[in-house]
Amino acid sequence: MKRFSSNITDEELFCLFREAAEHYNPKLNDSEKLGAWESIANSLLAEQGRHRSPASNKWKKRCLALLMVWLITGGLAVFRIIQLQESNKQYALDAARPKLVLYPPAGIVQLLATGPVLHKTKSVQKKNDVAPINRQREKIRAVVPLHVMAEREGFEPPEAFNSTDPDVKKKAVPDNCFNNNYPDTATRQHPQMTDSCTAETTPALPPKQKKKSPPSRKWQIGLVTGLEWNKVKRSCDGRTGLTYGLTIQYRFAPRWSVETGILVVPKLYTSKEWHYGTISVLSELKSVEGDCRTIDLPLNIRYDILQQHKSRLFSSAGISSYFMQKEDYTFNFDNFGTPSKTYKTVYNKNRHLFSIVNVAAGYERVWNRFSLQAAPYLKIPLKVIGEGNIELSSAGVLFSLKYNY
């Protein structure tokens, strides 16, 4: 160290103290060192706990959002099931509806027993006068047995009916005079018998239901492309990137399917934050521009809300895992008025399993084995991702060309 004097210059003074600062090495005794470390460790634990609790609240919010999606999808499914049950019930009721049964009065019974009698008078009989009776007889052949009819109507069957001679009896009882659809006695009806009676005796057919053919092909493989817009929470700027990939879908129920795939997604964003925690000291950082090549592995459940022969309207929800292949960051600093940039690249470091919630809805148009699909979607992060530990939300639309087999 230089000898000093009262005329020491500023520069010498500065050198003196700079040298002192450079070589000054105060010793911490063991108790001070240990006590200081305990204080630091406790502060770190407290800080981690503080950061964890808002994250746990955010976790709860994300779970609630996912639950809402599932409830809506499940509600639609239940609604559809109830609709189907109602239509089935209606069908069953229609099937069980009583048929109109013709119970001919005694005159017609006589006629049946003896056969049709043509009245040969000029003013009365025309050929078609016989036809209604014959038609009725044909119909009657399809209904109640004569003896049952007689018992219920309270008339005596013709004597020929009780004859032991089979030929006589055969003449008395029309052929095939049995009802395959014997109605319930409580609900039978007795229409008045007239010449022009055309009581319905055939069972009513259930109303014709529009039969929607369920999709028979269970597997779908598709090529996917789309646009995705990314935004960091508390940051105003969002950036857009192009997505592409491959998806596989398996239909395990008429309206339910599970979908997975692999998507290459560039996560482009601008953030004003870069942290685990914050440092008020390092306030020179103005912004961070991120360009992250990410592999997205989604696992979604899809429900077809509307299914037509050639089109489907669906909603889906699920969860994604991100594998960050390459992360390029540009840091923009303001070094006390002087802008500067620094760059950082990270390779294959950050992986976030089941960290993003997917929500989507879309429309699919089917041609034979091929289909085209458009599905806007939303991706909600369940935790921070990437080297900068940021909450990155995404929204976009995916277009798929699928092959069904």
Add this chain to the structure above:
Amino acid sequence: MPKETSLITILDGCKSNSPKYQKELYDTFCGYAFAICMRYTRDRGKALEIMNDGFVKAFQGLHQFLYPAEEGRLSSSFRNWLKKIMIYTAIDYYRSGSREVQSLDLVDEEKNIGSTNSTAYAEDQLSYKELILMIQMLSPSYRTVFNLYVIDGFSHEEIARILGISVSTSRSNLAKAKEHLRNLLKKTYESTLAKFSS
């Protein structure tokens, strides 16, 4: 100075919040950090507080520390980064209003200067510790400006922005700090001469 590879391991471990590596980093750089904090405050206990807060901020913001591209510069780069954190933490303490008693009565402290406890001591030499003690004896405003300008290399404009004062105030405080230090050096030199001439 720790080895480059081991420092990378320690820093990576700290980034993943491993207590073991955090303790190791603290043990490696606590002396360096404490020395910086001792320049900004007169009280040893206060210096420990500043150091603790500085380390907490360093651990929390370690993800912001960018490894330099050139080999062999990691240790110096990290020391500079840590130094900046300690300085800003000390300034936060200064601005928070935890003022020390601004006493210009330096008689008691002056007695510590030139004491027989100093190790690297010769006829006309002062130990580094005593010089730092002189800095500590300055009033907080003078001491802060002197440290920032002379030892830590900030300009008056930067000091004015950091401390929230005008540039002229910064220059004025520095001038007064220099004057006080010259007086202290002179007194110390004279007392040393008197001791050895008697």
